Amino acid sequence: MAGETLDEFLDAARAANEQGFAVAAGILGEGVTSAQEAEEATDRYCEVLRIFRERGLDANVAFKATHVGLDVDPDLAYGNARRIAQTAAETQNTMRLDMEQSSYVDRTLHLYRRLRSEFDNVGCVLQSYLYRSRVDLRALLELRPNIRIVKGAYLEPPDVAFAKKHDVDEQYVRLACEALDNGCYTAIATHDPAIVAKMCSFAEQKGIPKRGRFEFQMLYGIAAPAARELVDAGYRVRLAIPFGENWFPYLMRRLAERPANVAFVLKGMLQR
Numbered sequence: 001m002a003g004e005t006l007d008e009f010l011d012a013a014r015a016a017n018e019q020g021f022a023v024a025a026g027i028l029g030e031g032v033t034s035a036q037e038a039e040e041a042t043d044r045y046c047e048v049l050r051i052f053r054e055r056g057l058d059a060n061v062a063f064k065a066t067h068v069g070l071d072v073d074p075d076l077a078y079g080n081a082r083r084i085a086q087t088a089a090e091t092q093n094t095m096r097l098d099m100e101q102s103s104y105v106d107r108t109l110h111l112y113r114r115l116r117s118e119f120d121n122v123g124c125v126l127q128s129y130l131y132r133s134r135v136d137l138r139a140l141l142e143l144r145p146n147i148r149i150v151k152g153a154y155l156e157p158p159d160v161a162f163a164k165k166h167d168v169d170e171q172y173v174r175l176a177c178e179a180l181d182n183g184c185y186t187a188i189a190t191h192d193p194a195i196v197a198k199m200c201s202f203a204e205q206k207g208i209p210k211r212g213r214f215e216f217q218m219l220y221g222i223a224a225p226a227a228r229e230l231v232d233a234g235y236r237v238r239l240a241i242p243f244g245e246n247w248f249p250y251l252m253r254r255l256a257e258r259p260a261n262v263a264f265v266l267k268g269m270l271q272r
């Protein structure tokens, strides 16, 4: 995390831009239970997009459908997400709907389709640990989606998701190659060096240029040397930088991905 405040985030975003990275801002928050909270989150995303424009930052926004009200009312979430897409369009920017637990996939993709029917500047996410994602990708292709492929960050049961890393990784590469091959702007969001290497080779084999058709995405503060190497080699790399006060669920997901982080977090807390 860059910090809790907008100023801390903006400093980190500016520094990342100066080092050659694009940025995706994520305001921490999800699963809001009132229309008021959802609207406040929407206001913040719109404010952040306007600030990006004013300050000339190379940064866009990504947010969770439940942060803008999906659990309260799908039409409320649509109205809010639409307001963010509209503000992104007005500020010559883009926005992306993150993907949450498997129980939200249908509703999130439905929301994405509604937005996509009106806007070109909206993206979505598919998770390679879900069996269904290949079918979802094929169904989305006609929309020429701007798509981020991730492995998936939630604990899912074996009837919906691959349990073995090998299967998740294999499906990741299949999805990312298929998206790229079908002309989708593809965000390859992973810190996995083997997958990064495979995707670089795939793009090269297919004559896909290093910029313009795809980008790598990584989480701020993770795999920093690998991200640097990619930028130095000429690839576009976007760092996802979360900020805000509601950091607990975010921290829990990052700990679940890599238990060694528990020691890291504890050490940080003791040093304060």
Ligand SMILES: Cc1cc2nc3c(=O)[nH]c(=O)nc-3n(C[C@H](O)[C@H](O)[C@H](O)COP(=O)(O)OP(=O)(O)OC[C@H]3O[C@@H](n4cnc5c(N)ncnc54)[C@H](O)[C@@H]3O)c2cc1C
Pocket (backbone or CB within 6 Å): 097, 098, 099, 100, 125, 127, 150, 151, 152, 153, 154, 189, 190, 191, 192, 193, 217, 218, 219, 222, 223, 239, 240, 253, 254, 255, 257, 258, 261
């Ligand atoms: C930009 C971005 C956006 C994302 N958006 C979503 C989303 O919308 N929905 C969703 O479900 N998931 C999302 N994720 C999370 C994703 O699903 C994975 O949980 C996460 O990226 C870890 O998987 P990996 O691809 O890096 O591969 P892994 O095989 O998990 O990790 C590969 C290597 O990366 C390093 N690494 C990975 N995670 C960590 C960590 N937390 N701390 C330290 N080192 C680590 C380790 O060295 C590890 O060996 C996103 C990830 C990124 C980078």
